[in-house]
Ligand code: SF4
């Protein structure tokens with residue numbers, strides 16, 4: 438495998454707007470839906486069968502941990518609502534990843550489960566980790582608490598990874614004290630860890646109120662991605678194919694820490710999250726919705742009308758994924774929803790690579806993307822990983838963004854990563870079996 442250093446992308450655009458008045462925003466509160474949907478992902482497990490302990494008709498309380506066995510592998514989520522399970526089914530999602538979909542018919546008489554409070558009383562902190570995993574954001578607390586190596590530093594996102602997304606900037610500016618309280622909850626769970634806050638220059642003064650160490654990040658994509666922050670701010674390169682947590686560092690969203698502070702205060706894990714909704718004419722609104730709320734309900738609350746054929750993207754503009762139904766739920770890591778009018782949807786093509794090299798110049802990981810795309814188009818997943826540095830890709834999406842032939846390079850890459858991982862897992866189980 439080739440291991441490339443990060444040279445930084447040759448393109449200079451994609452600068453974030455400065456949001457001077459972000460602290461004055463009042464998020465639109467989306468009402469609780471009639472039916473909430475939960476998705477439980479578990480790597481390496483087919484969830485088309487083998488759901489052992491969750492039945493239709495089961496009653497759930499808000500904040501209740503749902504632990505399931507998927508073909509012998511444990512996985513869990515936390516119910517964001519009180520209600521009754523109305524559907525449990527295995528689904529296949531983006532890049533062929535399997536997940537378990539649970540529909541919960543909501544009961545308006547909300548009841549709160551005491552599980553979080555009990556878990557918080559356990560002295561070693563391990564019982565609380567599955568609840569923290571379910572907080573809004575991306576941090577895999579169960580994984581990092583189970584590592585042999587301690588986490589030496591948390592880097593708190595006070596900036597958002599993609600342009601137009603505002604969640605973490607809003608939380609840092611508007612809920613600074615709660616963020617500081619969340620940091621104080623984090624410290625005893627990971628004793629001895631240092632806490633840094635990564636912020637754009639205009640939020641530096643606010644970040645200092647938290648008393649964490651402050652790292653100012655250039656608000657230009659992709660310098661806001663974890664790998665780039667590590668390289669530029671800490672002069673530390675993450676080796677290809679390694680998870681950053683294995684190196685003793687973890688990223689956590691400002692929103693996650695505020696939700697953590699609230700959870701310890703109230704005894705119930707946070708089940709709401711903020712997300713930015715960008716309309717067809719480019720207007721942006723910050724909304725606050727329960728995890729599991731169908732995106733159609735978010736649009737209704739924000740007064741947004743969609744038409745058949747509109748493109749709905751869940752996630753940021755660079756790496757988001759299109760969704761095909763307004764029943765798709767807000768997930769714990771849904772930072773934004775973008776709507777594009779049908780006529781304005783950028784087309785992608787199956788034309789051949791013209792070898793212009795734009796993707797290679799844009800790639801911050803120094804990958805020969807023009808070669809990589811050729812093997813991926815032909816389904817040569819192992820060659821992609823072994824010869825053309827697939828594992829070094831930091832999933833920024835810039836290659837697709839710049840490609841003049843409109844080849845969906847990024848989607849080929851994500852599919853290639855999934856397939857290479859699947860092959861490696863199958864080989865591992867053959868060796869063990
Ligand atoms: S998504 Fe494309 S541009 Fe970004 S790191 Fe991966 S190969 Fe390079």
Ligand code: SF4
Pocket residue numbers: 789790791792793794795796797806807810836839840841842843844846
């Ligand atoms: S930008 Fe597109 S056309 Fe140009 S080399 Fe890369 S994949 Fe080929």
